[in-house]
Amino acid sequence: MTVLATIDDVAGERFVSLTTFRRDGTPVATPVWIARDGDALVVTRRRTAER
Template sequence: MSATSAPFGEATDAKYIELTTFRKDGTPKPTPIWAALDDDGRLVVWTEAESWKVKRLRNNPRVTVQACDARGKKTHGAVVEGTAEILDAAGTEHARRLIGRKYGLLGKLLVKASVIRRGKSGTVGIAITAVDPA
């Protein structure tokens, strides 16, 4: 899928995206992270189950995404509004596979190492759906 036809713009195919979650007071908290597009047109990411971004998403599913560099310092492309959903075990496993497929050997190794280190319940997948601006 090309970035121009996807609801996430340049973030669709970017190596890193800046995922911004929001504190209870509305303060944005951006994080650079890997993401892959699933067959339903959602961006999926994979992260530690007890990370702050997951805790913030439990309070507020609103997010923004934008293509960025590995450190999240240089963003490019449009900022896309979305809603995020924390995935169940099957969805998380699907997110792990998509990350492994997109990021090749490094992605597969990091996913496997994380499962060994934290167990399967130590990480979760997050699915992001773009919000139509209209």
């Protein structure tokens, strides 16, 4: 099932779950912070300790 959302649908939220895909097709969900910047959304995530 695919759910499509507009910027207006999510712009009021502080956090969303962004799903990206590994080369083998495995989905990886990452919680991110979002903020509206005009007609765009700015996305950032918490930086983890360096390995």
